[in-house]
Amino acid sequence: MPDTRVTSGPAPRCAIIVCHPRVDSYCASLAHKARDVAKECGFTPVVRDLYSVGLDPVPHARDLALHEGGARPAPDVEQELQILGSPTAVILVYPIWFGSPPGLLKCYIERILGAGFGGPGTVPLPASARPQLLLTIATSGASTDWIDKKGIAASAGRLFGAYLAGALAIGTAEHVAIDNVVPTMPPKRGEDGLSLVEKRVKAALLHLWQVQEKGLDHWETLPSPTA
Template sequence: MGTSKRMTGANAMESTTRGRADTGFNHLVILANPAADGFDHAIATAYSQEVERLHQSVHVRDLYALGFDPVLRADERPTEPGWSPSPDVAAELELVRRCDIVVFIYPIWFGLPPAMLKGYVERVLGAGYSFRDLQVAAGQPPVAGKPLLSFSTSGASLPWLDEQGQVLSLKDIFDVYLWRGLGMSQADHVRIDSVVPGMNAAYAAEQLERVRAAAEKACANLASGRYREQAEAAVRRRAASEQDHAS
């Protein structure tokens, strides 16, 4: 789609900070689509514009434009003695720590997010976090208590994907797994189907309105403290569950 220009160079790497002094809320957008004129980039633009309009800040990380290395190497595994993050991961972790909400934007390829995004999860969100931590939902400090919002696109229609069991599967193995395993507060997902070359302009505009509405809702939830309340409730539930298991 030629709906949006790609965010490259300084725009891809630097934070957009307009409005931050007003609210202090920061959205970290992780974009994973190599197509410079893809609809996912239009989603990132629409989301960012709405966040800025509501006087919150947004920082877009276009993983392909940045040349992010998605390969997790042996010395980065948290079980290695003396583990410490590599410089590129340390820089990403600092951005994650400063954000109030993590936003994924990606296409569905072969039923899953692109390997680039999976690599970001493994190297950044999973940095220093072992499978034992996941099992007990210890909470990954950079993202614990923060919400996850995902926008996924697919060329196939949602009814067809649903028939294949893809919609529920992706929710369980990616959204819910990360939300619970990393100790995040919740996971919401906006699915946009039938994204194909030459897609109807009216349909594209309608989907971007959905994106703006989701951005508006996220901003409102941050401003009202709703996400914080959900995070506190999640902590109480985990504590109660641990107490039940111990008794």
């Protein structure tokens, strides 16, 4: 793939949010792969491990007042938003538990992403300050066929990301699903998942560079890369 990175000006930021309680989890490995690809593509990656950053996961009345336009963000929310630093791309890495993303990720979306990226009731950020890409990467211990039959693949993956991108005024949403992630999975299975994430993240971020170079205000849905 040709290098389409922009070389002038500060590097755009790519926020990688991983939500898994084990630091040695497969989700963590996928997040590290996304971080490495972001660097390769000319982005400044900002990795946030939700189980180690120490944020209060419980929404408070002050958070509701913020959405109603009557308060500033809580100190921990402001600090986290400063750390994220207006990323151009946001990547969420999480397991599917009980048919949905982990509750801690939902709370982070409500308290942090919803507060800083033009959530309900807040003043919308200008288009130049909004993330342009949301990429969700979800793992599941079940098979794709099983979670498709239950409707989980959509509700916890594709539709979840698409709805979130629309609510936060993010230009587009892409989704990567990796199934059959269990402790006994063959090493080849794990390697294939890492390779898929590498290809999809690279395709999305390099395409994002191309869109910026062309001066577009949106970008097309990416074709699925060949394995």
